[in-house]
Every structure is written in C-alpha cells, then in structure tokens.
Amino acid sequence: MNLSLIIDLHKPHPRxxxxSRADTLRAIELAGLRDRRDLKIADLGCGTGASALVLAETLDAHITAVDLFGDFLDELTRRATDxxxxxxxxxxxxxxxxLPFAPESLDVIWSEGAIxxxxxxxxxxAWRPFLKPGGILAVSEITWLTGESPETTPGEAGPRPAELQRYWDEAYPEVDVAAAKIARLETHGFSPIGYFPLPPSSWLDAYYAPLRADFDAFLERHHHSDDARACVAEHQREIELYERFQAYYSYGFYIARKV
Ligand SMILES: C[S@@+](CC[C@H](N)C(=O)[O-])C[C@H]1O[C@@H](n2cnc3c(N)ncnc32)[C@H](O)[C@@H]1O
Incomplete structure (x- = not known):
C-alpha cells in the first residue's frame, strides 16, 4: 500500500x-500512576496523540510523544495546543x-497499538533499558481472546476460524493468547500488573466509524485513483474481518513493572 495515502487517510482522525479514552484511563489506574509526581513518560508510536493527550491531561507528567511520521506529530501538536x-x-x-533516550531515564513507557x-x-x-528500575510499561497488542480449539458452548465462540488464523499468521505471526504475552513479559524482566482486552466499542466506535465515514472524502481528494481505491478496500477488508470475528481477537492492554 502507498504510504503517503495511508498517512493522508489516517491523519485527520483522533486515533x-x-x-479509547476509557481504555487509557483504565490502564492509568491499573498502573497506579495517579498519585505520582513529575513523571517522565514516552508515548511510542503516538500517532495524532490519542493517548498522549489523555496522559498529559490526567497525570503530573511530561510526555515525549514519538512517531515516525511528522504529519501525525503536526496534528498532535495542533491538538495539544488546542x-x-x-x-x-x-x-x-x-x-x-x-530511540534517543538515556538508559534508565523514563518512569513510564506507553504504547498503544504500535509495539x-x-x-x-x-x-x-529494546525498550526495557530506557526504564528506571521499577518503571512501568503499558502496551496494547493484538491478542487472541480464545484458545485454539476451545470447547464449543452454545452462544459462545467456537474453534478459531481457519480463515482468521491464516490472516493473522500472515499479518503478524507473533499474535498469541494473553497467557503467552504475559509469559513473554516475565521472561524479559517485567512483572505483570494487569491485563484487559479492549471492548468492541474501542474498535467499532472509536476507530473504525470515523475512518469509514471519511472514505468518500478521501477518494474524492485522490480523484478515485487506483491506489486510493486499493487503500480503502484494504481498510474495508480489515473492518469486515473484525466485524465477523470480533469474538476471537482484540488488542490486549498489558501493564507491567520493570524488575
Ligand atoms: C496503529 S497506530 C497507533 C497510533 C496511536 N498510538 C493510537 O493508538 O491511535 C501505529 C503508530 O505507530 C507509528 N509507527 C509505525 N512504525 C513506527 C516506527 N518504526 N517508529 C515510530 N512510530 C512508528 C505509526 O506512524 C502509527 O502512528
């Protein structure tokens, strides 16, 4: 997919x-950050600032908001000023x-949907060395919500569909259940504090709805070029996959302390 088109599609949006704001606040509570003072936080893969703005508004903290794309950071700066x-x-x-941070210089590493x-x-x-001892890591990461072949109970999710398994194996082979992600945290020097899966509203209302509402305007902006139509089709495919299979995957939010 054409990178500048992806940036143009995503730039106008809050995430x-x-x-969602509620997810970020829930992770802040689990991390026990509310009463801390003068926190140094890095928000990695911050996009246009969804979590950085909530962190800045809620905590006594300075946030370094990192992204690869200046266009997203320009939008973040505009929103922060507003x-x-x-x-x-x-x-x-x-x-x-x-990352250019000094070793053991950060109290918190935050990263929603970017690790x-x-x-x-x-x-x-890569990120652990930048945290002070006892520092907090809060990351969201694609996670299977069920085991590979759970017992089928009427009304609940059955075995993971092969089509879905294939999609994620190709898109992100590290996709796994929460227990496996938590074990990775433990292996790499973190003590898990909390986990919760993002609810469907965090996909459908907070992310996909504004994106979908903008498809027509985006296509107009790009004169319905082949590349623009391919970009929309790819996003539509992703949305449709989530709508059909939301019982099986989500982002998991993982909060852990450096040990
Ligand atoms: C799924 S988006 C999440 C954005 C934001 N955290 C949010 O929740 O709305 C992933 C972000 O990671 C950024 N990104 C991708 N690769 C990156 C890299 N190598 N270094 C820094 N940022 C990167 C993208 O530009 C994008 O903003």
Whole structure:
C-alpha cells in the first residue's frame, strides 16, 4: 500500500488504531500512576496523540510523544495546543527501534497499538533499558481472546476460524493468547500488573466509524485513483474481518513493572 495515502487517510482522525479514552484511563489506574509526581513518560508510536493527550491531561507528567511520521506529530501538536497541553508534550520524530533516550531515564513507557511494528518480544528487549528500575510499561497488542480449539458452548465462540488464523499468521505471526504475552513479559524482566482486552466499542466506535465515514472524502481528494481505491478496500477488508470475528481477537492492554 502507498504510504503517503495511508498517512493522508489516517491523519485527520483522533486515533490510528483501536482504543479509547476509557481504555487509557483504565490502564492509568491499573498502573497506579495517579498519585505520582513529575513523571517522565514516552508515548511510542503516538500517532495524532490519542493517548498522549489523555496522559498529559490526567497525570503530573511530561510526555515525549514519538512517531515516525511528522504529519501525525503536526496534528498532535495542533491538538495539544488546542487543549492547552502543549507545554506538557514534546513531539519527537524518531523510530521506535532507534530511540534517543538515556538508559534508565523514563518512569513510564506507553504504547498503544504500535509495539507490533518492532514485534512484541523485540520491543520488550529494546525498550526495557530506557526504564528506571521499577518503571512501568503499558502496551496494547493484538491478542487472541480464545484458545485454539476451545470447547464449543452454545452462544459462545467456537474453534478459531481457519480463515482468521491464516490472516493473522500472515499479518503478524507473533499474535498469541494473553497467557503467552504475559509469559513473554516475565521472561524479559517485567512483572505483570494487569491485563484487559479492549471492548468492541474501542474498535467499532472509536476507530473504525470515523475512518469509514471519511472514505468518500478521501477518494474524492485522490480523484478515485487506483491506489486510493486499493487503500480503502484494504481498510474495508480489515473492518469486515473484525466485524465477523470480533469474538476471537482484540488488542490486549498489558501493564507491567520493570524488575
Ligand atoms: C496503529 S497506530 C497507533 C497510533 C496511536 N498510538 C493510537 O493508538 O491511535 C501505529 C503508530 O505507530 C507509528 N509507527 C509505525 N512504525 C513506527 C516506527 N518504526 N517508529 C515510530 N512510530 C512508528 C505509526 O506512524 C502509527 O502512528
């Protein structure tokens, strides 16, 4: 897919992946950050600022908001200024696999829907050194909600559909159940504090609905070019997959402490 088209499709929106203000607040509570003072936080793969804005508004903290794409950071900066939060957020155009932070300099690493760009395990290994001892990691990551072949109970999800398994095996081979993700956290020097799966509203209402509402305007902007139509078709396929198979996968939000 054409990268500049993907950026143009996603830039006008408050978030670039599943999640919601309520999910970010729930993770903040689980992490026990409310009463902490003068926190140094990095929000990695921040997009246009969905979580950075909630962190800045809720916590006594300074947030370095990192993304690979300046266009997303420009939008984040505009929104932070609108909400009078610009003094608390520093945008940083950088790659999450080559971060410029000093060792043990961060109280919190936050990352919603972005660690998959490195891979979950590679991300844990690469980011851990930047956290102070006892620092908090809060990441959301694609997660199977059921085992491979759960007992089928009427009204509940049956065995994982082969079509879905194939899609995710290809798109992100590290997709796994929460127990396996939590075991990875433990292997890589983190003590798990909490986990919750994002509810369907965090996909359908918070992320997909605004995106879908913008498809026509996006196609108009790009004169219905082949590339623009392919970009919309790919996103429609992703939405349809979620609508059909939402019982089987979501993002899991994982909160853990560096040990
Ligand atoms: C699924 S979006 C999530 C955005 C945001 N956290 C949210 O929840 O709305 C993934 C984000 O990671 C960013 N990204 C992808 N690869 C990256 C990299 N190597 N370094 C920094 N950011 C990256 C993308 O630009 C995008 O903003």
């Amino acid at each position: 670039q992946g599943p999640g 909400h009078n939060l610009d003094a608390r957020i520093t945008p940083l155009e950088a790659s999450i696999d080559a 998959y760009n490195l891979g979950f395990e590679a991300g844990l290994k």
